[in-house]
Amino acid sequence: MKLITRDTDYAIRALCFIAQSKNDKVSARELVKTLRVPKAFLRKILQILNKKGVLKSYKGQGGGFNLAIPATRIFLLDLMKIFQGPLELNQCTFKRVVCRDVKFCLVKKKIDNIQRLVMQELHNISIAALVEKGG
């Protein structure tokens, strides 16, 4: 049971690297060299991050990527949403069945609480926080 999939993971690594870089742009080739991740796969991920407004891309020779928004405002939760869809711990298939009172499903309520907790925590972790202390 995983909470973070490979693509989210790679995205985090790439963003950390880009955030730390002294250069104004970082190309996929550079990232692949350092991160040791399959190039075609990483390129797809970078393209998605670009479309979602997390990265800004520059085409042509000497092109590459840089952050479209400050590293302090890129959160794990955002990345997970992008690559893994919305966090829905369960979709309450319990309706009409276990719950005697449809309006009050304790299972859902309890799981929703956990979900809220997780989301809060994930929303507190930014790319900036990950790179600042050698993380």
Next chain:
Amino acid sequence: MKLITRDTDYAIRALCFIAQSKNDKVSARELVKTLRVPKAFLRKILQILNKKGVLKSYKGQGGGFNLAIPATRIFLLDLMKIFQGPLELNQCTFKRVVCRDVKFCLVKKKIDNIQRLVMQELHNISIAALVEKGG
């Protein structure tokens, strides 16, 4: 992104029903009637719960299942472990790469904290708690 899979979900429902039942045994047929879940699939789940010591089974005509341990001691976390394996939110593929200091990976540390939190919460939800208030 789901935390609870279908089989865990069905297991919870079945256990809630069995916990609430006045009879000393509940058969798969009864469960299917009430829970509206595919019979063959549910039977497989019940067999697993039996093997794992959560349910006790009775073969032959008039047979069925009942709880092998009190509902107060069956927790969501246990069921998730049985059907979804151990909760490992990430397996830290960051080693040597993003982390400059292998011994101190902030990503892992932060995610581990979240994991601890989730496990604590899941360990607080028992089948008994789910049925007691009409959940």
Next chain:
DNA sequence: GACAAATGATACTAATATGGTATCTTTATA
């Protein structure tokens, strides 16, 4: 003892998600 109704064991299948590849197009710049 035969039958029916239950679980046990086990193998198979279908659908979906995950983790990639491969290829061709477009753009910028030296």
Next chain:
DNA sequence: TATAAAGATACCATATTAGTATCATTTGTC
């Protein structure tokens, strides 16, 4: 104008999830 970059898109392999199907075994009842 060649080259090195990203954009777009289609494809593929594997694993996981969800579910089926079948036969064997057990046990209560007539």
